[in-house]
Amino acid sequence: MKRQSRLDAPVQYWDEDLPKQADDQKAPPQLIRVNEINDVWMEIPRYVNHGWGGLWFSTLMTLIAVIICVVFVFIPSFPSDLLSMFSVYLPVFIFFSFFIYCIKRVLFEPRGAPVRFNRKRQKVYVYEYQRSVWPWKRWPAVIKVFDWADIQGERVQLAGHADSGHRIYCAVCKPGTHEVVDRFVLAWTVGNLRDAYGLWSHCCHYMEARPVPKNPLLTDKPADWTPFRTVRWPSDVERESTTATGMM
Structure with missing residues (x-):
């Protein structure tokens, strides 16, 4: 019998629904990794582990x-007609x-x-960086807030060259x-299936107020090369996501 997702719109490359x-x-x-875990809230980093070297090469x-292209424009013999200029300036703009x-x-x-998972409020706070294909547009950080009860887990299996x-x-x-x-x-991509299951299991146990280990498998941080990539939670979200006040 063919396996089928219980969701009406499964994720691309869906392999299985995880337990509720x-x-x-x-x-x-x-x-796997953790930034903070206590009796009120837990924060998990999501390190992208594919395509990073390729981005530096592309840059x-x-x-x-x-x-x-710019050097080519300054060659003395370069034609000055409009068509020739356009044929160079357009690639310059694209590149x-x-x-x-x-x-x-x-x-x-x-x-x-x-x-972030707030066990007392039963809320999940997701820090998303809104990337656009248009590089001249501002890429803002957006915080999405969800009820834990509305979330269901899915597992994807990938077999790509870099992922x-x-x-x-x-x-x-x-x-x-x-x-x-x-x-x-x-x-993002986890090589060991048991580690992938363990992470979802940990989130479920934590939010259901069941005992969980606090020590992650990995304590290192992937290499970073700049001080500009900083996660900044808005002050109101920072306060809400790390406190238990306002419980129903």
């Missing part, structure tokens, strides 16, 4: 292409735009954009239904 929050999990709870190659896109990603986009392994998504559904209204990544 209060159900028995597939593995004991185990964090360098695009910069070289821009320099070559430079792509260069700006790459620079914004490698220098300013937070690599470990986190998710192979298991990825965990959280599907946000309309209350009491399987109609997906939003979705966010809980963990």
Whole structure:
């Protein structure tokens, strides 16, 4: 019998639905990485672990292409007619735009954009960096807030050259239904299936106020090259997501 998701719109490359929050999990709870965990809230970083080296290479190659085009314009024998100028300035604009896109990603986009789980409020706070294909547009950070009861876990299995392994998504559904209204990544590619199961299990155990270990599997932080990529929670969200006040 063909396996089928219980959700009305499964994630792309769906492999399985994970157990619901209060159900028995597939593995004991185990964090992979954690920024903070206490009796009120827990913050998990989401480090993108694919394509990072390629971005630096693309940035360098695009910069070289821009320099070559600009130098070409200043060659004395370069034609000055409008068509010739357009044929050079257009590639310069395209290459430079792509260069700006790459620079914004490698220098300013937070690599470990986190998710916060507030056990007392039963809320999940997702820090999303709103990237656009248009590099000249502002890329703001957006905080999404969801009820834990509306979230269901999904696992994706990838077999790409630079991104192979298991990825965990959280599907946000309309209350009491399987109609997906939003979705966010809980963990980028994880090579070990048991680790992927353990992370989802840990979130479920934590939010259901069951015992969980506080020590993560990994304590190191992936390499970072700039002070510009800083996660800044708005003050009101910072206060709400880290306190238990306002409980119903």
